[in-house]
Amino acid sequence: MRLADAHTLEKDLLTTSAEPEADHRLIEQLAGWCDRYTPWVAVDPLGAALADPDAALICSAGGFGGDAGLLLDVTGCGHLYGEGEAGERALMADLVQRLSRHDFACRAAMADTAGAAWALARYVETQAGLFCPPNHQREALAALPVDGLRLDPGTLETFLKLGLRRIGDLYSIPRAPLSRRFGDLPLTRLDQALGRKDEPIEPRRPPPAFRSRISFVEPIGRAEDIAAATERLLDTLCRQLEQASLGARQLELALYRVDGSVGRTAIGTSRPNRHAPKLMKLFGERLGGLDPGFGVELMILSAPEVEEWTGAQDSLPDTDTPTRSSWNEDGTLDLADRLALRLGAENVVRLAPHDSHLPHRVQVAVSFTTPVPEGAWARLASMKGPRPIRLLQRPEEIKVTAMMPDEPPRQFQWRRHAHRLVRIEGPERLADEWWHPRPRGKTMPANIVPPVRDYYRVEDDDGGRFWLFRDGMRNNVKWYLHGFCA
Amino acid sequence: MPVISPSAFAPPVATPAANDAHGLTPSLREQVRRLERAHSVQRAGRMAVPLGLPAIDALLPEGGLLTGALHEIEAGPTASGRVAAHDGAALGFAAHMLGRFNPGTILWCRQPLLGGDALPYAATLSAWFNPARLLIVTTRHEEDFFWVMEEGLRTPGVAAVVGETRAADPTAGRRLSLAAEKSGIPALLLRPQPAPPQSVCTTRWRVSSAPSAVAAVPSPEVPGIEMLGAARWQVELRRNRFGTPSVEEMPTWLLEWNDETRHLAVVPQAQHRSAGPLRQRLVG
Numbered sequence: 001m002r003l004a005d006a007h008t009l010e011k012d013l014l015t016t017s018a019e020p021e022a023d024h025r026l027i028e029q030l031a032g033w034c035d036r037y038t039p040w041v042a043v044d045p046l047g048a049a050l051a052d053p054d055a056a057l058i059c060s061a062g063g064f065g066g067d068a069g070l071l072l073d074v075t076g077c078g079h080l081y082g083e084g085e086a087g088e089r090a091l092m093a094d095l096v097q098r099l100s101r102h103d104f105a106c107r108a109a110m111a112d113t114a115g116a117a118w119a120l121a122r123y124v125e126t127q128a129g130l131f132c133p134p135n136h137q138r139e140a141l142a143a144l145p146v147d148g149l150r151l152d153p154g155t156l157e158t159f160l161k162l163g164l165r166r167i168g169d170l171y172s173i174p175r176a177p178l179s180r181r182f183g184d185l186p187l188t189r190l191d192q193a194l195g196r197k198d199e200p201i202e203p204r205r206p207p208p209a210f211r212s213r214i215s216f217v218e219p220i221g222r223a224e225d226i227a228a229a230t231e232r233l234l235d236t237l238c239r240q241l242e243q244a245s246l247g248a249r250q251l252e253l254a255l256y257r258v259d260g261s262v263g264r265t266a267i268g269t270s271r272p273n274r275h276a277p278k279l280m281k282l283f284g285e286r287l288g289g290l291d292p293g294f295g296v297e298l299m300i301l302s303a304p305e306v307e308e309w310t311g312a313q314d315s316l317p318d319t320d321t322p323t324r325s326s327w328n329e330d331g332t333l334d335l336a337d338r339l340a341l342r343l344g345a346e347n348v349v350r351l352a353p354h355d356s357h358l359p360h361r362v363q364v365a366v367s368f369t370t371p372v373p374e375g376a377w378a379r380l381a382s383m384k385g386p387r388p389i390r391l392l393q394r395p396e397e398i399k400v401t402a403m404m405p406d407e408p409p410r411q412f413q414w415r416r417h418a419h420r421l422v423r424i425e426g427p428e429r430l431a432d433e434w435w436h437p438r439p440r441g442k443t444m445p446a447n448i449v450p451p452v453r454d455y456y457r458v459e460d461d462d463g464g465r466f467w468l469f470r471d472g473m474r475n476n477v478k479w480y481l482h483g484f485c486a
Numbered sequence: 487m488p489v490i491s492p493s494a495f496a497p498p499v500a501t502p503a504a505n506d507a508h509g510l511t512p513s514l515r516e517q518v519r520r521l522e523r524a525h526s527v528q529r530a531g532r533m534a535v536p537l538g539l540p541a542i543d544a545l546l547p548e549g550g551l552l553t554g555a556l557h558e559i560e561a562g563p564t565a566s567g568r569v570a571a572h573d574g575a576a577l578g579f580a581a582h583m584l585g586r587f588n589p590g591t592i593l594w595c596r597q598p599l600l601g602g603d604a605l606p607y608a609a610t611l612s613a614w615f616n617p618a619r620l621l622i623v624t625t626r627h628e629e630d631f632f633w634v635m636e637e638g639l640r641t642p643g644v645a646a647v648v649g650e651t652r653a654a655d656p657t658a659g660r661r662l663s664l665a666a667e668k669s670g671i672p673a674l675l676l677r678p679q680p681a682p683p684q685s686v687c688t689t690r691w692r693v694s695s696a697p698s699a700v701a702a703v704p705s706p707e708v709p710g711i712e713m714l715g716a717a718r719w720q721v722e723l724r725r726n727r728f729g730t731p732s733v734e735e736m737p738t739w740l741l742e743w744n745d746e747t748r749h750l751a752v753v754p755q756a757q758h759r760s761a762g763p764l765r766q767r768l769v770g
Contacts, residue, residue: 331641331642331643331644332590332591332621332641332643332644334641335593335621335637335638335641335643335644336621338637339623339634339637342630342633343623343624343625343630343634347623347624347625348621348622348623348624349621349622349624350618350620350621350622351608351617351618351620351622352618353608353609359607359609362608362609363605363607363608363609363617365622368621372618373618374618376618377608377609377612377616377617377618378612378616380609380612386714386745387607387609387610388574388607388610389574389577389578389581389606389607389610389611390572390573390574390577390604390605390606390607391604391605391607392603392604393603393604393605414571415571417568417571419571422697422712423697423698423712423713423714423715424712424713424714425713425714457714458714459697459698459714461566461697462564462565462566462568462695463564463565463694463695463696463697463698463718463720464564464570464571464572464574464695465574465695465698465714465717466571466572483604483607484571484572484573484574484604485574485717486574486575486577486578486610486695486717486719486743486745
């Protein structure tokens, strides 16, 4: 129906433009909020596909706006609310009640399969029908219209023409003619809804293997309370990790605020860790940036990334007694973790030697977790030639005065200061590494002379020592300052 | 209990009765004690590492650099009085100090300069210590810079903390000094330019490069130009807390670094080649 027609029919019609993007954002936010019930939350893929205007219409019902859906796999989550089936009912009631508190009108249904729950939530008429007891989806679905099977409008129309109005009508039809007439989809959907065929739910975020949660009767807001709660969560989680003999590489803390929003923060460690005080120190950096808003009613700590535990046994004290034996055993790596968390990992580096005879390629900054082999530097230091004590990240061009173009310089000008040279050592000729492929994957043509640099160590009349080089040959000579000598 | 120990600088020892008479409460006494931390009694039992240069070590407390302390090394002006073009000599002297301290991680904090950032060159530093021990941290803000240094000073396993900065914040300097004192980890502040002497460092050194020694190799064919000899540094001890007072107000030495034998030595006065102008500058 066109908007003009709608206006003719209903004078007081209120219209706003559709905002599928905003709808999608909202549903993502809601999905994040649903993490409080289970880590296994997915946005209904059909709804998401429909939010994209270019996507082919693959389903009659569902979609964006009022018809969007979320799928929650709550297997094993009901026990937080009560025993067995009662717990699952309580969970569902809690979900609906909390959502309505935030002014969301919603219908939630629970069944053994995602397909059945999808159909029940949309087409069941009684309140009691929303909860389908285990293994009863066949009876529960029989009376629902075929629209509940998540099929395209064309198929549904044909179903109606053939008099197949209810899902139950399909039960008695032989499968072979049905699939010949309509393709595989209707049968697949039916099997998925009845649990005869698996339907994987793709969670929004990979569910963590380890998590601990703490919920508060009264919302908390003070920073100390949040820190204390974090400490308790860490204790629980670290005990879980200890039992599994694993260590966390990444931890995520989620704060569920009373207004329905979720604040998250994450920390990473450079090696598997399960030492609660150390992890707490890392969180200490981050907690300050978390806004409790009007109060926090639930906190969940999860470990999305875990690794085999490699450290010492937990019973040994490892923080109070300083050991100065090796890089890994002392507190340095924990320190580096903390610094990297605040300054960014690219700003905390170690220097590793690189096999090259070009002085500026010899040292590379590597991540602080990379081990630098023992004695690697000692081998390099035995290499010939004077080297600077500081190396400019990029050589700076200087103006040079020399008697003859090929002669060593007598004076150079750098940053508006002239340096008259009295002592010179050199040249040390270094050619480019022609045996390495060029950046574009080409080796150099044989007839071109590879760029060579003539390095000089020079001293000016004030005693300042510099490291210069001449680049290029006869006609096109350029001089650069590349470092400072001690 | 007498809280103020006898020392040349301390006030006369007061009896507890006298203290009470003056109304000195224990907390006040504690405050006095804290104020007097600077005095030599408090540093009893503190460790020092000799520099390996007897002439200098003789002046330093405990015969060397105190480990739990803040030391400042600044790049001095050149012999002609110009601002030094670079701090290579100061860096070399700092590296020599680092090589003398305990083994362990060296936390190196830097603030990148806007134009022409020059990293220390590890292959050269390996003459003094294994560069694999370096953990290099780059910070954008001054607060972060001092925070990193303090965190390093609190971490067991860190052998020394080095900070390259132009910032001279007396509060930060005080905090660093206290943190170093508490943990026994040495802190070095490396300054590319002389900074106002505000911080409470234990020693402050001014190091500038001096003309190198006469080379053993004859000069090349280019007239008027000689070969480079061993690097020489003019080192001035500008502050020496707890140390032995010397005859000169600011004792100065000429050091020679031989990068082949990896040996740092004091050049005897008589061998100063350019003694004339150098003396003049020191007097002026």
